[in-house]
Amino acid sequence: MRALRTLLAAGTMAAALLAAPALTPATAEENVPTPPPQNWSFNGIFGSYDLAAAQRGLQVYAEVCSNCHSLNLLHYRDLAGIGLTPAQVKAFASQFTVPQGLDDQGNPKDGPATPADKFRSPFPNEKAARAANNGALPPDLSLIVNAREGHADYIDAILNGYADPPAGFKMQDGMNYNKYFPGHQIAMPQPLHDGQVTYTDGTPTNISQMAHDVVTFLEWAANPEMVERKQMGIRVVLFLVFMTGLTYAVKRKIWSNVH
Amino acid sequence: MAGLTKSDFKNPVVNWIDTRLPIFTMLQKEYGVFPTPRNFNYLWNFGALAMVNLVIMIATGIFLAMNYQPNTLLAFDSVQRIMRDVNFGWLIRYVHQNGASMFFIVTYIHIFRGMYYGSYKAPRELLWMLGVVILLLMMATAFMGYVLPWGQMSYWGATVITNLFSAFPWIGPKIVTLLWGGFAVDQPTLNRFFSLHYLLPFVLVGVIFLHIAALHITGSNNPLGIDVKTPQDTLPFHPYYTIKDSVGICVYLIVFAIFVFFYPNMLGDPNNFIPANPLQTPADIVPEWYFLPYYAILRSVPNKLLGVCLMFASILVLLVLPWLDTSRVRSARFRPIYRQLIWLWVLAVVLLGVCGANKPEGIWVVLSRVATLYYFLHFLVILPLLGKIERPLPLPESISRAVTGKGGGPLPTGAAATMEKP
Ligand code: HEM
Numbered sequence: 001m002r003a004l005r006t007l008l009a010a011g012t013m014a015a016a017l018l019a020a021p022a023l024t025p026a027t028a029e030e031n032v033p034t035p036p037p038q039n040w041s042f043n044g045i046f047g048s049y050d051l052a053a054a055q056r057g058l059q060v061y062a063e064v065c066s067n068c069h070s071l072n073l074l075h076y077r078d079l080a081g082i083g084l085t086p087a088q089v090k091a092f093a094s095q096f097t098v099p100q101g102l103d104d105q106g107n108p109k110d111g112p113a114t115p116a117d118k119f120r121s122p123f124p125n126e127k128a129a130r131a132a133n134n135g136a137l138p139p140d141l142s143l144i145v146n147a148r149e150g151h152a153d154y155i156d157a158i159l160n161g162y163a164d165p166p167a168g169f170k171m172q173d174g175m176n177y178n179k180y181f182p183g184h185q186i187a188m189p190q191p192l193h194d195g196q197v198t199y200t201d202g203t204p205t206n207i208s209q210m211a212h213d214v215v216t217f218l219e220w221a222a223n224p225e226m227v228e229r230k231q232m233g234i235r236v237v238l239f240l241v242f243m244t245g246l247t248y249a250v251k252r253k254i255w256s257n258v259h
Numbered sequence: 260m261a262g263l264t265k266s267d268f269k270n271p272v273v274n275w276i277d278t279r280l281p282i283f284t285m286l287q288k289e290y291g292v293f294p295t296p297r298n299f300n301y302l303w304n305f306g307a308l309a310m311v312n313l314v315i316m317i318a319t320g321i322f323l324a325m326n327y328q329p330n331t332l333l334a335f336d337s338v339q340r341i342m343r344d345v346n347f348g349w350l351i352r353y354v355h356q357n358g359a360s361m362f363f364i365v366t367y368i369h370i371f372r373g374m375y376y377g378s379y380k381a382p383r384e385l386l387w388m389l390g391v392v393i394l395l396l397m398m399a400t401a402f403m404g405y406v407l408p409w410g411q412m413s414y415w416g417a418t419v420i421t422n423l424f425s426a427f428p429w430i431g432p433k434i435v436t437l438l439w440g441g442f443a444v445d446q447p448t449l450n451r452f453f454s455l456h457y458l459l460p461f462v463l464v465g466v467i468f469l470h471i472a473a474l475h476i477t478g479s480n481n482p483l484g485i486d487v488k489t490p491q492d493t494l495p496f497h498p499y500y501t502i503k504d505s506v507g508i509c510v511y512l513i514v515f516a517i518f519v520f521f522y523p524n525m526l527g528d529p530n531n532f533i534p535a536n537p538l539q540t541p542a543d544i545v546p547e548w549y550f551l552p553y554y555a556i557l558r559s560v561p562n563k564l565l566g567v568c569l570m571f572a573s574i575l576v577l578l579v580l581p582w583l584d585t586s587r588v589r590s591a592r593f594r595p596i597y598r599q600l601i602w603l604w605v606l607a608v609v610l611l612g613v614c615g616a617n618k619p620e621g622i623w624v625v626l627s628r629v630a631t632l633y634y635f636l637h638f639l640v641i642l643p644l645l646g647k648i649e650r651p652l653p654l655p656e657s658i659s660r661a662v663t664g665k666g667g668g669p670l671p672t673g674a675a676a677t678m679e680k681p
Contacts, residue, residue, distance in 0.1 A: 045521045073339050139533075143339075146524060147532035222532075225342065225349040232350075233520020240516060244509035251502045258297060258494060 032182055035150045035157035038212070042152075042219055045234065048227045049220050054082040056199055057217025060210050063197050065141065068133060068188075070121040073142035074221055077115040081224050082217070089115045096120040134174040136187030145215070145222040152219050154180065159211035162190040289475055294493035295500055296481035298662045302376075303479070303500075304507030305369035311508055312362045313467065317460050319355040327407065329453035331446050334409035335534040353523040354515075359401050360526045361515050363549035366394065374580075375601055377589030378480040384581040386473040391577045393466050398550070400459040403452040405547060406444075410531030415544045417444045417452075423557070426564040443537070483661055484589025485654055492658035543618065551615030552608050556634070558619045559627040569631065576638045583638050585646030593652040597645055600637065607633040 041050035058079065061071070076093035084092065093113040098120050100111040113120060122138075123129035130137050139147075148154050157180040165177035165184070175185040192207045199205055203213075220226075264284060266277035277283040326345050328337035341348035370390070373379055379387035406417045421444065424434040440447025478487060487493055494500070518525065526548055530541045546554050557570040576583075591598040607630040614627035655661035 073336070073343065078343070143532040147529050149529050151529075229349065229353075229520055229523070233516060236516050236520060237513060240509055240513045244506065244513065247502065247505045247509050251506050254498050254502050258499070 032180060032184070035153040035180055037153050038156055040152055040219070041216065042223075042226060045230055047230065049082065050216055051083040052201065053213045053216040054220050055084070055217075056201070056203060056210075057213035057215070057220075058082065059199065060192075060197055060214040061141070061217055064191055064210075065214065066120075067122055068129075068138040069141045070123070070138075071119040071142050071221060072121065072140050074119045075115070076113060076117055076119065078224060082220055086115070093117060134187060138188065141218055141221065143222045145219045147222075152215050155218060156211050156215045158186070159192055159214070160208055289496075290501075291495065291497045293475070293496040294478070294487070294490065295496045296479055296487055296492060296658055297494045297499075298481050298483060298658050299479070299500065299503070300482050301503075301507060302368070302372040302482075304504055304511075305365050305372060307504040308365045308507060308511050309362065309369055310467070311511070312358060312365055313460065313463060316355065316358050316362065317464075319351045319358065320457070320460065322351050323355055324457060327453075329407070329450050331409060331449055331535070334407065334449060338408045350519070353519045357515065357518040357523060357526065359404065360547070360549065361511075361518070362397065363401070365511070366397065367549075370394070370577075371605065373480075375591045376480055376482055377484050377584070377586075377591070379581045380584065380587075380589050381581070382477045383473075383480065386470060386477060387581060388578050389466060389470040389473060391574065393463060393470060394577075395574065396459055396463050396466060400456060400463065401547065401549070403456040403459070406449065406452045407456060408531060409449065409535045411533045411535055411539075411541050412528045412531040412544070414444060414535035414537065415541055416546055417448065419544050420546070421448075423563075423567050423570075426567045428564075480589060481658060482590060482592065483655060483658055484593070485658060488657050489659065545616060548612070548616075551613075552611035553615075555611040555615035555627045556631045558615075559624070559631045569635075573634060576635070580638065580642075584642045585644075586642075586649060586651070587646070588651040588654065593654055594645075594649055595652065596649045600641060600645070604634070604637045607637070 041047060041053065061069075076089055079089050079092060080086070093115050096113045096117075096119075097110050098113040098117050100109050103109040123132065126137060145151050145155055150157070158178060161178045161180040163177055163179055165171055169177065169184070171177060172185060175187060176189055177184055178186045192210050194206050197205055197210065203209060263278050264281040266274045266281065266284060268274045268277050268283055273283055323341060326337060326341045326348065328334055338352065341352050343349075345351075373387060373390070402416075402420060406413045421435055421438045424438065425431040427434065436442065438448070439445065440451055481487075528545065528547075545551070553570050553573060556573050557566040560566045560569060586594060586597065588594055591601055610626060610630040611634065614623050614630065617623045619627070
């Protein structure tokens with residue numbers, strides 16, 4: 001019993017150590033509200049991606065965000081992961097013109113993208129991106145959901161968080177007020193407006209719906225392995241629980257003659 | 260003394276090998292019949308768990324290295340390629356990444372076990388000191404590994420930590436230049452860190468071998484902290500402790516799997532999903548959770564050199580722990596005061612961890628100073644004095660008597676009851 005208590009105490013210590021970073025106030029930024037938690041399809045250990053939402057999100061990305069933001073870690077072929085058929089992937093890719101090496105004369109040549117190509121970047125380099133955005137750099141969105149404290153909830157909150165600055169709040173030139181952005185001044189102009197895209201499945205296109213869809217898509221873009229990972233995890237953990245039971249039973253049996 | 264071994268193994272192939280190279284006899288002696296105290300609790304699993312963990316780190320690391328590019332322009336994307344395009348790359352990488360955290364969880368509990376039951380006391384001082392060397396090597400390995408994915412926290416963590424050495428007068432800046440291979444954290448730094456990150460785990464294997472070799476000379480301590488006196492006090496390692504360790508390994512793997520499959524980034528920093536950018540300092544530079552207590556000690560004093568010295572001292576003090584603790588009684592179970600105070604020390608360490616995660620402002624400065632003070636007070640003042648004033652509880656006559664209430668041969672006469680060597 002005493003051994004058990006010691007073990008528990010040690011466990012608590014480990015837990016406390018683990019909790020330590022979690023206790024940190026995420027960004028100790030003054031009066032930025034915590035993004036409201038959403039009920040995402042990918043939450044929880046059984047969560048998976050709402051593929052319809054992710055596909056709508058792809059549409060929002062392609063029609064809106066891709067004007068400024070790259071998605072450098074993705075290839076068109078990866079879209080099979082949100083349920084596009086090979087024909088759909090091919091058709092989607094072929095809308096975009098991307099660099100395709102050199103022609104026979106040695107000049108750089110462009111052509112329609114194939115599934116093997118990387119997502120097209122809106123700007124050739126950082127300078128060009130900044131020049132087009134008032135000096136600000138639109139970050140690559142491939143990992144953006146993982147790269148921000150608050151994750152999907154935060155990205156969703158940013159997209160929904162545009163408002164008029166409170167009276168007396170001094171805005172810098174070319175900046176936009178956002179309730180959830182640290183410091184409240186974001187260089188990105190409000191990207192989403194009601195009715196901006198037309199969904200083929202008849203889903204209403206208000207800001208919060210489009211934000212929800214594009215965040216689902218971006219969560220997938222950052223963690224494309226998630227569904228496979230969680231499904232494997234459930235099987236692995238069940239197997240290990242079974243093994244623990246079995247091993248413990250054998251242990252009891254072996255030790256029965258010495259206690 | 261040359262000569263063939265007389266092998267008792269029946270299998271002719273095994274026998275043939277064993278006669279010429281007695282590894283089977285050795286394994287049989289050290290892991291088969293090896294006499295082990297019969298009263299271990301589950302805290303004695305953690306050494307075996309650390310070994311398993313090291314093997315997992317090396318196995319996953321080798322596969323990562325096959326796809327990783329130690330080049331500042333390629334490193335970040337090459338890790339993402341592992342995550343996305345290499346078969347089961349995400350699994351290998353998440354196991355390696357969370358494996359580092361598991362390694363520290365396991366090792367810290369293992370160290371705590373040693374402190375609670377006085378495993379560092381004679382005759383196990385050297386065994387304990389080798390353990391401290393292992394801890395230092397692990398820390399160096401993990402630190403350099405964290406630099407490899409070349410995210411923002413990799414880069415700035417490396418910058419802050421390597422810069423600490425510059426606090427030492429005269430020699431400091433030279434050390435820093437040597438670590439960097441230049442005048443900032445850059446390509447040469449990444450290259451040498453990769454090389455060393457690959458090397459140090461194998462150095463660890465060597466030191467762990469010595470650690471185990473020393474253990475097999477002194478024999479294991481046990482929850483009562485008294486010496487093994489008769490064969491009745493022991494059980495053969497196999498099957499009793501092979502099976503008990505197996506139970507622990509299964510539970511450990513469950514915890515590990517929960518991290519890897521369900522919360523793979525919980526212990527990581529979001530900033531490391533942003534590629535390293537020397538021109539943009541993140542708002543907070545925090546090390547991995549397992550370094551937070553040292554980080555808090557470092558920042559608890561305004562003077563950089565003093566902070567660095569205290570930080571190193573906080574680990575080096577463990578080397579002399581066997582001589583700081585003046586009590587002859589090993590196990591906290593028979594030390595009524597130490598038994599309480601060790602938890603206060605644990606509390607100080609946890610508190611330091613929390614302080615390390617917060618900006619050194621306001622209350623956190625005060626708390627980290629108090630905790631740092633207590634950390635050192637515990638080793639440098641409390642332990643030396645406590646051994647003199649504390650009245651230990653009466654020790655049981657023997658392990659077997661304490662465990663089974665019967666058996667156990669008569670106590671050997673004379674105070675210095677040494678370890679029985681069957
Ligand atoms: C003591 C054992 C080890 C520890 C504690 C350790 C720790 C770490 C850590 C903390 C990281 C950063 C993880 C991340 O955030 O991505 C890392 C990365 C890495 N390690 Fe190790 N490691 C160990 C052994 C090894 C070995 C033996 C190898 C090679 C044979 C290796 C190869 C790598 C590579 C290539 C990376 C970069 C890829 C990545 O970041 O995932 N490691 N290691």
